Amino acid sequence: MLQHKPSHTIILLLSFLLFSTFLFSQSAKQEELEARRQELRLEIQKINQLRLENKSKEKSQLTLIQDFNHKIKVLDNLIKVTNQQANLINRDINYNQDKISSLRNELKVLKGDYADMMVKSYKSKNEQSRIMFLLSADNFKQAYKRLQYMKQYTDHQKQQGETIKDKTAELQAINLDLIKQQETKKQLIAENKEVQKSLESERKQHQELMTSIKKNLSIYSAQIKQKQQEADRIDAEIDRIIKEAIAKSNKKAGNTSVASSTNFALTAEEKVLAANFVSNKGKLPWPVEKGYVTLGYGTQPHPIDNSLTIKSNGVRIATEKGSKVRAVFDGEVSAVLKMKNVNPIVMIRHGDYLTLYKNLSEVYVKEGDKVTTKQIIGEVFTNPSNGETILSFSLSKGTATENPASWIFKM
Structure with a gap:
C-alpha cells in the first residue's frame, strides 16, 4: 500500500502554526505574570504607606507579627513571580538566539546562490548569447521551453533578492527584540535583588520579635484565646x-x-x-x-x-x-x-x-x-x-x- 508523505509546504505551514501558538502562549503568560507582579508591588506600596502613617503608634506584638507575616508573604510571592518572568524571558532569548543563528545560515546559503546566479547572468548578459541560446534549439517547442526557462530564471533571481532582503529585515528585528529582552531580564534581576534584601530584613525583624514573644508565650497565648x-x-x-x-x-x-x-x-x-x-x-x-x-x-x-x-x-x-x-x-x-x-x-x-x-x-x-x-x-x-x-x-x-x-x- 502506497504511503503519501506530507509535502514540504504542509510541513512548513504546520511548523508556522505551532510556532505562532507558542508565541501567543508565551506572550499571554508574560502579560499575566507582569500584571500579577504589578499587583504585588502595589500591595507592598500600600503596606509601606500604612506602616509610615502609623509609625508613631505603639502596636501590639500580635499585630506586628501579623504585619510582618503578611509583608513577608507578599515579598516572597513577588520574588517567585519575578523569577518566573525572568525564566520565561530567558526561554525567549534562547529561542531568538537559535533563530538568529538559523537565519544567518540561511542568509549565507541564499547569498551564495544569489552570487552564483549573478555571475551566470553576467556571463550571458549580452543579447547575442541569449539569441544564440534560443536559435540553437532543435525545434520550436524546445525554443519555447528555453524562453520559459530564461523567464523563470530571471523571476527566481528577483525573488531570491527579495527573500534575502526580507530575511535580513527579519534578522534585524529579532536582534532588536533580543536586545530589549536582555535589558528587561537585567532589570528584573536587579529589582529581585532589592526585593530579596527587603525580604531578608523583614525576616530578621520577624525573628527578633518572635524570640522576644516566646519569652512570654503563655501571656500572649492567653490574649489570643x-x-x-x-x-x-x-x-x-x-x-x-x-x-x-x-x-x-x-x-x-x-x-x-x-x-x-x-x-x-x-x-x-x-x-x-x-x-x-x-x-x-x-x-x-x-x-x-x-x-x-x-x-x-x-x-x-x-x-x-x-x-x-x-x-x-x-x-x-x-x-x-x-x-x-x-x-x-x-x-x-x-x-x-x-x-x-x-x-x-x-x-x-x-x-x-x-x-x-x-x-x-x-x-x-x-x-x-x-x-x-x-x-x-x-x-x-x-x-x-x-x-x-x-x-x-x-x-x-x-x-x-x-x-x-x-x-x-x-x-
Whole structure:
C-alpha cells in the first residue's frame, strides 16, 4: 500500500502554526505574570504607606507579627513571580538566539546562490548569447521551453533578492527584540535583588520579635484565646440575628418548613437580585477603596502559637484612616447591629446572600434602606492607641459563610 508523505509546504505551514501558538502562549503568560507582579508591588506600596502613617503608634506584638507575616508573604510571592518572568524571558532569548543563528545560515546559503546566479547572468548578459541560446534549439517547442526557462530564471533571481532582503529585515528585528529582552531580564534581576534584601530584613525583624514573644508565650497565648472567644461571641450573635431575619422573612412568605430555617424565602424580585449577585462573583468591588487583606477566611494556625487556631468567618482589611465603607452590591440594609463593647456592624441583604461590614465608627444607613453598588454606608473605625484602621468583612448565603476572596475582584 502506497504511503503519501506530507509535502514540504504542509510541513512548513504546520511548523508556522505551532510556532505562532507558542508565541501567543508565551506572550499571554508574560502579560499575566507582569500584571500579577504589578499587583504585588502595589500591595507592598500600600503596606509601606500604612506602616509610615502609623509609625508613631505603639502596636501590639500580635499585630506586628501579623504585619510582618503578611509583608513577608507578599515579598516572597513577588520574588517567585519575578523569577518566573525572568525564566520565561530567558526561554525567549534562547529561542531568538537559535533563530538568529538559523537565519544567518540561511542568509549565507541564499547569498551564495544569489552570487552564483549573478555571475551566470553576467556571463550571458549580452543579447547575442541569449539569441544564440534560443536559435540553437532543435525545434520550436524546445525554443519555447528555453524562453520559459530564461523567464523563470530571471523571476527566481528577483525573488531570491527579495527573500534575502526580507530575511535580513527579519534578522534585524529579532536582534532588536533580543536586545530589549536582555535589558528587561537585567532589570528584573536587579529589582529581585532589592526585593530579596527587603525580604531578608523583614525576616530578621520577624525573628527578633518572635524570640522576644516566646519569652512570654503563655501571656500572649492567653490574649489570643481571649480574642478568639470574643470573635466567637460576635459570630454567634450575628448567626442568631441572621436566623431571626430568615425566620421573619419565611413567616411573612408563609414558608415554615424545616429546610427553610437556614435560607430566605425569596420573592420574584429577590430571586433576580440574588441571580445578579451570583453572576458578579469574582467581580464585586472592594468594600473600601484602598487596602489589603491582613487575615484571610477560614480556620488557620495562629502565627505566634501554632497550637492555637484562628477561626475567621470573613476577612480583615487594613486601610487608611478615614476610609469610607462601600456596599459591594445592590441590596437592602437588613440590620445595623450594635453589641456591647463592639463597634457598629451593617448587614446588607442581596436576595438570599448577606454581606457584613464590621468595626465601623460611623454608619450612614438604617435598617430598610435600599443601597446601590459602591454606595457609602459608613466609615471604618481607627484605633486611637495603635492607629490601626481595620474593616472586617464577611459574606454568607443564609447562615453559611463563604470566602469573600472568591467574590471580590482580585482579593
